[in-house]
Amino acid sequence: MIKFTFYLFSLVLIFAASRVITVKNPVHAALFLVLTFFSSAAIWLLLQAEFLAMVLILVYVGAVMVLFLFVLMMLNINFDTLREGFVRHLPLAIFVGLVILAEMVLVVGAWDHAMPTEVAAGSNTAALGSILYTEYVYPFEIAAAILLVAMIAAIALTMRPHTRAKYQKPEQQVKVRREDRLRIIKMDAETKD
């Protein structure tokens, strides 16, 4: 059963990952990337790494990809110009791809394939939590302070409470009287020189 689930999610993952780079529409590509993340989260669950699976979904799917989609939808990027020069850059791209492939073969070849058969009992979320809130409580709290500073900074640098934009107020424009706009001054007649 586990094997079946693994192959199912792996197939979906490989399909989605290849669609990310082949579909024309960048929004679809981003959505396929979300599917890729979901499938890899499921595979992590099979490995009993439930914390990583949750973080992947919460952080990458929930935050990063949504941000990506927002950017894609808001910025009106002309993708045709981005695709130009595909043939021209192809030799370089193939070269870089081959180098990366060679490196991956080297790394995977040197890797000891033994999978951890026995996973330590208990949830690793609890294990991470108990070490984070005891042994590493001091750096954890400092990191929290850094995030707070980032928030203060973002607000202090971007929020403008007193906007300088000028609005029309129709209700006041309608109620305007002659005395508000027009001033009649009495003055002596001027003589030419």
Add this chain to the structure above:
Amino acid sequence: MTLTLNTTLILPEIIMLTMACVILVLDAYLPKNLKNLTYQLTQGTLIATAILIFATYPEKSELAMNGMFVNDVMSTILKLFILLIVFLAFLYSRQYLQDRKLLKGEYLVLGLFATLGMMIMVSANSLLTIYLGLELLSLSLYTMVAINRDSQQASEAAMKYFVLGALASGMLLYGMSIIYGVTGTLDLNAIAQAISQTTEHKTILVFGLVFIVIGLAFKLGAVPFHVWIPDVYQGAPTAVTLFIASAPKIAAFAMLIRLLADGMQSLHGDWQNILILLSILSMAIGNIIAIAQTNIKRMLAYSTIAHVGYLLLGILTGTKDGYAASMFYVLVYTLMTVGGFGMILLLSRAGFEAERLEDFKGLNQRNPWYAAVMLILMLSMAGIPPMLGFWAKWAVLAQVVQAGLVWLAIIAVIFAIIGVFYYLRVIKLMYFDDAEDLTPITANTDMKIALSANAILILMLGLMPSGLISLCLGALGVN
């Protein structure tokens, strides 16, 4: 698993963090007529933290938070000085910021967070806490530089500071990860032990060390990693320049000592050569280029670079006496810098920035007392006896000679003499030129008193420097 948290030792840090959060929330709800309260609370927090630190003055080095935090005599003295300098920095810059509508709650809270970051760095005993403290400090400083959003100059300075600061953090982190990879620990004492016992992986260790030193040099502003200093000092609002130029240097000194002396003393031979190079270049470039400046903020920026060169002299000897001399130097340097930028703030007023050298013309005619204050500060920075700055230079040079590097001491003296020129030029402008701008100098009473006390302190300590020197020697365990 046994936990040794020793929470009482980090009580000052806890109070600081809590009060920063309280002030942040309170400031958002304070009515307009009570806005002064934010400033008073901020200064009160600094005083209360200083009292707490003084109350927990340690007899010997004590660890807390599972060995990530160390409370020793050096950290206590450095923290007290940081708090004093930040207190003075806020006091000097209050009127200036108010005139420019920058004295907002966020500014003061960011200042408190920066101070907290410095305190964490000073007391760090692990690569993790050093890095996190540094980031807390840096992030607050980037924002403070950019706080005047409508100034294009300040935004540009903040951008430069941010990009180069992030680059430096990356370098530092890369070096730290290599050291961690070789020794397998983040704890500085354990790293020191691991390095002294092993002879293999020496090349990788030195590789990591180089990255760490580059990161430190970026943060300190030592040549050739100094390019951001003049632009940031000039572009930032003067009050922020005052903040950046003073207290963070104490924290940077502590970071140097913790990383190089506590963690990697066994690699002294390797980092000594790098520091000698950085030191000579800093003294040369700083002192020579400062002569060509017409903007006093820029001139003081190059003067800072030169001072960093002298600061490194004591550390590169690798002896406890050398570290104590450098500690003395950094404390003296911050006292002088805070006064120097305080004078620029004093001469500035709403709609006018006294940042050109000409703005100091004929200061003696306008106000003889402040001219005398600036005279003391400039003579002290130049290192002319009997000012405090002389003893600082004396202390590091004596250690360099003691370490057998007489040629280095001679180079340092030559550049110090070149440097005297631009300090004396300020004095010449104040005393021998006629004033063009005869606006009377106005300031709050507290600023007048503090600035005068600052100068008198430099003069008095210059006449009797032994107390501060023995304090620094005691802090590093030299009797």
